[in-house]
């Protein structure tokens with residue numbers, strides 16, 4: 001029955017929301033959704049999903065050779081997917097519509113040093129408002145592991161589900177003891193948001209993504225839901241190969257939401273879990289540590305959205321809506337002032353490049369399309385935020 005999971009008073013607005021999505025493709029962020037589907041969390045927080053198993057991120061540089069590091073990168077990547085794509089269902093009962101970040105919104109966090117894994121730091125900046133683009137930089141300096149990327153989405157509606165094509169990419173940089181940097185280009189899977197008709201959306205992954213290393217190792221990951229090669233939700237099959245290797249490629253299969261196992265011989269104990277799994281995300285993950293709201297500046301996400309978030313959390317949607325309008329009006333006024341003054345907004349932490357040279361080189365190695373893409377690179381020193 002349509003809208004079975006939608007609260008009684010919101011069925012009408014859910015139907016209008018679905019109609020708006022169906023007749024529309026591109027940027028979902030501007031559509032008004034009914035209160036039951038609103039998340040109190042801004043999209044600027046999402047890059048933290050990349051590092052909720054900080055020990056796996058740190059372990060990448062401990063790989064003894066190119067092949068082992070490529071396996072460790074694949075293992076870390078697969079182990080992030082549960083957080084990235086099914087944690088809202090676990091925490092809030094369904095996929096929800098995140099807060100649409102404002103231009104210049106930032107989110108900072110750390111995963112503290114523990115058991116010798118070193119500290120990891122996260123810097124996120126909203127670098128575009130329409131369409132929304134989020135840039136991030138995650139670094140474990142003591143282990144020489146850095147992930148830098150940006151994230152945007154193109155949304156359409158197909159066969160009753162919302163299809164979200166991800167725009168952007170991430171580059172992982174692994175600094176070796178020799179001083180040489182190994183690089184990995186990471187492309188992103190397509191989301192299929194199902195269950196929307198009932199009002200209980202959840203994300204399934206589809207299509208494929210790749211991890212292309214400068215060492216030549218190439219991981220190709222295929223994603224399938226229920227009814228495909230394993231018949232189970234959240235399934236994947238990854239193939240890791242090297243063009244000059246005479247060995248058979250490594251193949252890993254399983255579910256990114258639970259466990260996966262190697263289908264070929266992987267003997268390295270650094271790569272496998274104690275139970276022999278390639279990935280096992282049944283155990284707890286570690287959320288990013290963030291300063292308290294009182295200690296945050298006015299552009300920091302949780303401080304900026306605190307009234308809206310509290311309203312959504314407590315069911316006070318009038319207060320939430322009012323403060324959301326205040327924030328949006330302030331944004332509009334800033335853009336108008338800039339137009340009149342003939343100035344433009346400066347990015348604070350990142351520089352935009354039209355053609356990311358590292359992307360181009362790795363994309364050529366792995367025959368990845370498009371051949372070129374833009375990128376965001378962390379500045380040596382950030383600009384100060386204007387007052388708010």
Ligand code: CLR
Pocket residue numbers: 028029033037046047049084085095096097098151153162164166191193201203
């Ligand atoms: C952002 C980048 C992260 C992975 C990720 C996970 C969930 C995605 C999110 C990205 C972008 C926004 C998103 C969300 C799921 C739902 C939400 C597509 C790709 C849309 C805008 C909300 C749709 C509204 C329905 C749920 C009603 O690394």
